[in-house]
Amino acid sequence: MSSTLSLPPPKYQGQAGDCRDDKRRRLHQGHSGESGSRIPVEDLENMFSSLAIDSILSKGNSGDCCENRKRKSCQEPDGDLANRLPGDVLENMLSSLAMQDAAVTCSVSGQLGKQGSVLVFSDHNVFSEVNSGDSDSFRSEEFIDRVNNRLLRHEGTGVEVFEVHFDLNSGHAAHLDKWVQFAAMSDAQSVRLHLCKRGISCSGHSVTASRYSFPLHCFGDGQESSLRKLSLTNCIFRPSMHSSSFSSLASLYLMCVTIADSEIQNIFSCFPVLRFLRLERCNGLVNIRISSETLLHLDICEGKKLKSIEIHSASLVFFEYDGHKVDIKYASTPNMRKIVTKFSNRNSSLSKHLNNMKMIEKVTLTFLSPRKEPNFIYAKRFTRLKFVNLYILPSWNNVLAVAHLLQATPYVRRFRLEMKAYSGDQHDLDDGQVSWPEGISLPKLRVVLVGGFAAQPPLIELLACLVRAAPGLKFLTVSPRYHLLNRTCVWVREKDGEKAARDHARDVARETVGLTLPPSVRFVLK
Known part of the structure; x- marks a missing residue:
């Protein structure tokens, strides 16, 4: 049974000090016994299950909640739960985890190597080995369960890169929405959702599975977003003229994405400083019209129904097209x-x-x-x-x-x-x-x-x-x-x-x- 990830914003309810003391108290309660002994797996699971995502990522009512969260992140660079544990306790905890659990925990712990700013969840780092006997639905539930558990252990601050590489679709939207919201509220600068089955092309995968609709509103609502790079594979992307403006997004990569001709121009309304745009195998596109004053690099590849491309961009420096013969009109590209x-x-x-x-x-x-x-x-x-x-x-x-x-x-x-x-x-x-x-x-x-x-x-x-x-x-x-x-x-x-x-x-x-x-x-x- 998959765990349900209740995902409010990564902000703290009450005083930050009380929250930290409460977590330390529960950690010590879970680590009872001799100091040199390892924590049993059952106790470790109970300890982490007590850390509800609501207490870690609660939304809070204070107007300066976001400011407190950022100040806390600056004051404590080793901000996640694993980083604040003593070395011997952390070693005992990791030795009690299964091999694949320890590997993923290490990827988010600054104390174990690099700063804990990269969260990448894929088949090869979530599962220790591939069991061909498992059904697709079982593996999906297991993958979701493990990702939810990792996010429950993370405070939701200092995340620079958030990526998911797995065969998921609209049937898993409830979990995917919460993961995207986690990335948004964690101030992630790069987000990638590669929702394809391993070893199968995205075009083949999309025939048998309904695509997930990316919740662009998670990064909007009038709040300033730190997102600089967004990459989507096998998703639905629906930017509208009324979507919130993203003042920081510079790079957008859409592969096997469902998007209409009329929505291409909305991209530049949503992302006013966009510099790089790649459209690969977006087979719903027929006549593309690009109009932008900030775009530097445009890359269009293999659109089955594509007939024409018209470009109006005084800033564009580099253009690449790879596919069947189409009509390309450089209407206004003086700086190419x-x-x-x-x-x-x-x-x-x-x-x-x-x-x-x-x-x-x-x-x-x-x-x-x-x-x-x-x-x-x-x-x-x-x-x-x-x-x-x-x-x-x-x-x-x-x-x-x-x-x-x-x-x-x-x-x-x-x-x-x-x-x-x-x-x-x-x-x-x-x-x-x-x-x-x-x-x-x-x-x-x-x-x-x-x-x-x-x-x-x-x-x-x-x-x-x-x-x-x-x-x-x-x-x-x-x-x-x-x-x-x-x-x-x-x-x-x-x-x-x-x-x-x-x-x-x-x-x-x-x-x-x-x-x-x-x-x-x-x-x-x-």
């Missing part, structure tokens, strides 16, 4: 510096709105569809771009698309080209000749980085074209290892391939590319 667009089903291209971005310098695009009908002619030139990253399938049409893109970016200084392994038809030309675009001139190009080189004929021809168009080239590196761009926009190595294939690729690069370079170019094979 970096754009990453990764279309999974079509080749991406330079946006016609780039010339309106006075600060733009870097773009990352993908050419992962070896289409026979090329569509890559640019009517404009984009003179502000200095860094271009491309991730492509090395078909002839894709390579020609790269050449036309370079023709439209004459002042690029650093060019990175990553090949993805591709064994299909490369659309070989009938006559064996490539009609390269005329007038390619790259006078500012100094560095070319190539990854995933496997002696592909289209790529060899493209490198020869680059060398001819860049008289000031200083550095060319070629590697048979290919890389992928991770979520932090850092190129990470994926696979090395067979050693024989790597050696062959290096030999071909040395003979076909290296021997044709002028002495002023430093050529590196990795």
Whole structure:
């Protein structure tokens, strides 16, 4: 049977000194017997059950209750129950607990290591081992019971991070609401609810379980909130125009979250200083409109129904989109510096709105569809771009698309080209000749980085074209290892391939590319 967590705010009823003395008196009563003996588990459970959450986290009637709580937290940095116990008593208590109980108690005790400011409850740190024979409902009840017991032992002050990682849903809303209220009244700066079954994707989990509706009002009611980072997975998020304003929230991460198009703009009304927003697999979104004067970083990923994105943000610096082809309109983004667009089903291209971005310098695009009908002619030139990253399938049409893109970016200084392994038809030309675009001139190009080189004929021809168009080239590196761009926009190595294939690729690069370079170019094979 799960314990019910009665959760008033973490404020003290009556005098703080009386409350502490009362807790110490009950602790000593529970630790009767010889001083060197360990407390039996039954006595320990009775002792903690006497510490009702109402007495620890009572709301209080005094107007300066919140101030007293904060002052108490400053005066006593070792503020939780475990920290105020003598060392020998604490050691006896922990030795009496089951192994998993002791581990979680240590995570909230400053006396045992780090300051007790991080509360993370997950399958691996609440349960000592996974019992495959337990039903899902039984494990959920056991998990809830243990989390409630941990919160009963905590005073509710000095919590910086509060996280729950477990397969819970709307059926457990009564407990989840109380945990969220605990985090809010404990002045948590970072809250994360990752409500997914371990080893199963959130999209699959949501089919069989109703999502939990996050109680945003727990952090509002006109009170100042210390929340700076909120991360929700497999939840329902309903910000409204009438929601209380959160003057401190800077980062919002929504993954597999139920949210409507009309509620996206409400996010910026609720969180007026929001700097980072990530929307991942929020499949209810169709047409997103972003309008913000504070947002710096926008990341949108894999929305199944998504059709269009429109951005109005003078502050936005970085934008990334990863998913199927959608219409992206940069209506007003004058300070944009970096754009990453990764279309999974079509080749991406330079946006016609780039010339309106006075600060733009870097773009990352993908050419992962070896289409026979090329569509890559640019009517404009984009003179502000200095860094271009491309991730492509090395078909002839894709390579020609790269050449036309370079023709439209004459002042690029650093060019990175990553090949993805591709064994299909490369659309070989009938006559064996490539009609390269005329007038390619790259006078500012100094560095070319190539990854995933496997002696592909289209790529060899493209490198020869680059060398001819860049008289000031200083550095060319070629590697048979290919890389992928991770979520932090850092190129990470994926696979090395067979050693024989790597050696062959290096030999071909040395003979076909290296021997044709002028002495002023430093050529590196990795």
